[in-house]
């Protein structure tokens with residue numbers, strides 16, 4: 517059973533759905549075309565396999581900048597709860613299917629020439645480009661929120677090093693310590709945020725029963741607070757939790773990471789551990805490629821075709837208004853498959 521399946525059973529948080537397997541994938545490919553996919557997360561890796569299955573003669577290249585992304589599990593149990601689930605498409609599986617995997621950072625897209633510029637100085641030609649770059653943190657104008665503060669108050673939102681730092685900070689939490697989870701108004705992954713709040717509450721209950729958790733939830737509706745209250749009760753999590761909503765002043769106005777202090781509309785808080793989640797937008801290369809609108813996300817039709825460039829396809833979390841879960845990523849590939 518995969519880690520995600522266990523989570524489904526334990527929490528029921530991530531809606532399951534029947535997702536079609538590969539078929540063919542989009543926008544009229546010729547047999548000898550070169551299809552290039554940017555991003556080897558669940559969406560990009562699945563798309564590479566779908567393309568290969570549908571078009572055996574197609575040249576398929578998958579570009580990924582993070583060498584750990586397709587590696588085997590590292591087995592850091594304490595941090596595992598703070599990292600996204602891995603794609604089922606491992607490096608060996610991709611290679612066995614004849615997919616070329618290139619480790620590089622795509623820095624620019626020349627749509628006219630059909631070329632990608634890569635950080636290494638290389639470039640890559642494409643006939644059809646699929647962008648699956650996931651998300652990136654959005655800068656916020658909050659007093660005191662500099663690089664040092666972001667280091668001390670890890671988001672652990674897709675970054676394995678931050679996940680390990682957060683886990684280490686929780687392991688060092690004083691007996692009656694205080695943990696703060698900050699959630700921004702524009703929350704990219706509501707279900708992940710709910711899961712995070714439950715993980716923190718469970719960890720405190722299990723390891724520091726005298727400690728407490730405060731959730732600063734600046735999202736505009738009480739939906740998350742209500743889901744948390746229900747899940748906490750159903751799961752019998754016996755932790756002291758204060759949930760502060762936007763209406764109660766959850767918005768953060770300033771931070772002092774060294775002092776562990778957060779200024780909010782509800783007053784000043786002191787914490788031993790701060791899990792500071794920023795708002796996110798589509799991965800930066802989507803903006804560079806001209807696929808992002810004012811919302812920071814990629815507007816697409818149901819099949820992933822960009823509304824800003826009809827020859828571009830966007831998959832996974834980067835799309836505007838999508839469900840940012842594994843099933844959402846898989847569905848985005850399956851829907852694109854129908855275009856072949």
Ligand SMILES: Cc1cc2nc3c(=O)[nH]c(=O)nc-3n(C[C@H](O)[C@H](O)[C@H](O)COP(=O)(O)OP(=O)(O)OC[C@H]3O[C@@H](n4cnc5c(N)ncnc54)[C@H](O)[C@@H]3O)c2cc1C
Nearest residue numbers: 555557558559581600621622649650801832833840841842
């Ligand atoms: C902490 C956390 C926990 C989660 N837990 C769950 C869960 O339990 N269940 C669930 O269903 N969902 C979960 N999710 C959501 C799920 O992980 C995402 O919906 C899914 O990973 C989206 O896949 P993706 O391929 O679109 O993007 P990503 O997984 O973000 O992959 C994008 C990839 O693109 C690469 N990339 C970006 N830009 C470039 C570039 N310029 N050049 C080269 N490569 C680039 C990145 O390095 C990355 O590997 C979680 C998310 C987070 C943040």
